[in-house]
Amino acid sequence: MALKVELKPHERIIVGNSVITNTDQRARLLIDGENVPILRERDILTPETADSPAKLVYLAVQLMYISPDPQTQHGTYFNLVRDIVTAVPSSWPIIEGINNNIMSGDLYRALKEARKLIAYEDKLRDQYKATHPNGDVSSAA
Incomplete structure (x- = not known):
């Protein structure tokens, strides 16, 4: 089609x-x-615009998607998601969706799921800002 x-x-x-x-x-x-x-x-992120943990995950998935050999990015991707899940365990359902799509070879869907991770990170950051108006946001997500 x-x-x-x-x-x-x-x-x-x-x-x-x-x-x-x-x-x-x-x-x-x-x-x-x-x-x-x-x-x-x-929909394209660059290393310069990937300025948060979730955006770095998106960038790794994006590189898998456009690469002739997606497995070259697997190590980077899995290290990034391990760090995110350790810091924010509630992100696991989204990460699991990304992982399932990567393992089944549907990298476009994995990219769409990675967008959800960015949205979730933004939501957590906004919640943190609302409850800590004078706090440092860089460690919130």
Whole structure:
């Protein structure tokens, strides 16, 4: 089944191992292929923007998703999730969902689950800020 993508002016998208940058006008693409990783710019994290534990997990899953050999990222990923579950045991159900998708080879779904981990981390951070208005948030999640 083909994927229809509409790109804003100058928006980028990753298709396979290529970055495609749109020109100065909106564009519609029809992408047809099997098991080709596709990421829109808004879904891409870089090492510079992965500034929290959950975002680092997302980045590791993203690298698995776009890599021809996803297993090269497994060590990094599992070290990161071990640290998160140790610090925040309540994150386990989300981590388990990510793990199940990674192990079954559905890395796109694992990426979607990793987004939930970022949202959960944000929620915990917001709760911490609400109860500790003058506290340091860097250790909250």
